[in-house]
Every structure is written in C-alpha cells, then in structure tokens.
Amino acid sequence: MPAADRPRMGLRERKKQETRDALSQAAVRLIVERGWTGVTEEDIAAAANVSARTFRNYFSGKAEAVAARHVDRVRRIAGELRARPAAEPLWEAVTAAVREQFVPEHDIDRWAHGRQQADSVRLMLTEPALQGELAKAHAAAEAELTAAIGERTGTDPVRDLYPKLVAAALGATLSAVITHCLQAEPPLPLGPVLGEAIDRLTSGLPVP
Template sequence: MTPDGDAPLGLRERKKRETRVALSRATIRLCVERGWENVTVEDIAAAANVSVRTFRNYFAGKAEAVAASHVERMLRIADELRARPAAEPLWDAVTAAVLAEFGAPGDQADQAVAESPHARRWRDGVRLMLAEPALQGEIVKANAAAQGELARAVAERTDGDAAHDVYPKLLAAVVSAASSVAVEHSLTAEPPTAVGPLLAEVLERLAMGLRAP
C-alpha cells in the first residue's frame, strides 16, 4: 500500500475492468457463434467462469455487455494517447494510439486472415449481432461515454478543458466516426478487408484537414 492508500483502489478498479472485459468478450463470442436469441445470461456467466449475480453487478443485459467493448476499446486508446511522447504532434499521437488498438496496416498475411472462411463466418455473425434492435440504444450510450473519455485525454495533451472546449470533443467525435466507418466497411467489403488498413486510410484522409489548435 502506498502512503496515500491509492494502490488498493487502483488494483480493485483494474480487476473490475478486467471482469467487465471478460464478460463483454464472452457475450460477443457467444452471440456471434450461436445467434442473439440463443444466448442467455447464464450461458455468458458460465463462459466467463463467474456467477449470474456477478454478471448482473456489471451489466443489465446482453446488449449493455456487448456495447461495453466499445467503451473499453476507447479507454485503451485514451490510455495509449496519454502514454505517447509529449512532444509528438497531436494527430500523430492520436493515429498511433488508435492503430495500436485496431491494428496497424498489415501485410498480405493479414489480408489472407481477413479472407479466411473462419473470418468470414465471424464477420457475418458480427454483422447479424450488430443489427439487433436491442443493441442500438446501448451502442449510442456507449459511444457517448467513449467519446467523453477520449475527449478528456485530448484535452490533457492540448491543455484544454474537455467539459467546455470544443476541440477535444470534436476530435473525439471525429475519431469515433472514423472508427465506425472503418469497422462498418470492413464488415461489408468484398473482398473482405482487415480493419487496420481501412482505418489508417481514413485517418490519413482526415489528417489533411484536421489541424491541432
């Protein structure tokens, strides 16, 4: 324990975050593999090796658990952005943080994986899952939370105020939109395309007109 007592709280929060991630991933995997209607909370709890009560402590239902992955991904991007060198230009730092999470542009081997039968089945399952009406509202809420977290990280790098300044909010919204476009295109493109190269292309196009303050 540190003198100010912060370490135990940090450990608890980290373990809670890990549990949220495990539950969210288990929910997504089962829903993609079995179909939305064929997965129960009991199935998810068993897959994550926790009790149903534990699942309920974190999520109200499957939709919230699935959407939580988007928030967690943006938390990791925000963490990576905070860890980037202070002297690095903002957009370069943002791009590196995003691609570290989604995957940087790959080689032909990455594309081969994207075109494999297993990847195609997974892609089709994700597309069906995301079309579930029950998921739409949760995705909207998750997106708002994700953008807020990234805006705070941007504000720290620009000495701004995430609550009152426009730029951190704008940049966070742009990154969120770019990610959504790349993911959606990756799920529908023919032939299949890995999300990393798509997102790198989108961010590069944005870099031409989005200047840091």
C-alpha cells in the same frame, strides 16, 4: 491510503477489469456464434468462468456487455493518448494511441475469417435491443476522447469546439471503418484499414 495498501488495491482493480473484459468478450463471441436470442446471461457467465450473479454485478444485461467493448477500448485509447510524450504532435499521438488498440487485431476481428462471421457481426450490431446501449457507449466513448484531447491541447472540452471535433471525427472514422470491413468481400481486418483511414483523415481527406 497507506502505501502498503496500494499494490493490493491495484491488483484488485486489475482483476475486476479482467473479469469485465472476459464477460464482454464472451458476450460478443457467443452472440456472433449463436445469434442474439440464442445466448443468455448465464451462458455468457459460464463462458467467462464466473457466476450469473457476478455477470449482473458488472452489467445490466447482454446488450450492455456487448457495448462495453467499445467504451473500454476507447477509454484505453484515451489513456494511451494521455501517456504519449507531451511534445509529440497531436495527430501522431492519436494515430499511435488508436493503433495500439487495433493492431494486433482483437477478438471481434474474427469476421475477417469469412462472410458468415461478418454477417453475424452485422446482424448483432443491428439488434434493436443493442441500439440503445450502443448509443450510450458511443456518447461515453466520445466524452472520454474529448476530455483526453482537451487535456493534450490545452483546450476546454466545454467551451472549445476543437476537442469535440477531433473526438467526433475519430468516432465517425471508426464507425465507417467497421462498416467498410464488414461489407468488404472478403471481409477485412480492422487494424490495417483503420490505420489507412486515420492517415487519410490526418492528411485532410484528399480526393483519391
């Protein structure tokens, strides 16, 4: 590819990612506000200022649009992990990469503003139509983390258990934090609790 084409290609890819992010954020926000059945693909597209056809170029449906936020966030964590200094200890790099994506808080952390919002998020996450997409999203996210951890530690994601264990531990930590934050009274923002959870994980989960 000629060098002159690379900036334009990079801009195009960024624009595509921005559209994907806008659609996914709109899907989460509208469904939390209106409920699963109260939102259509057309509603999501309009909220993101694109056409319904554009929505369908990115996602097969609103369930995939919601689940995409998890995959994309973990992909950014994996990318940040790869970019951290090579000499930095693994768990320091992991902690920094995760905190980069959760502090400051993102849109979904609006549940911390009240019980009604938190309950709406919880209801959305239990929607049967969303469960399959969330399972696929979790598997894709864990695979991304496993690959990044393998690269950083010089372990083979296929043959070695270690990168799988670290990725699985991080995935389980995130799930536990989300559940805890949603159930707390009042609901808690993700960022600070996730930081605490990772600190506990890296210290070997000592008994409180």
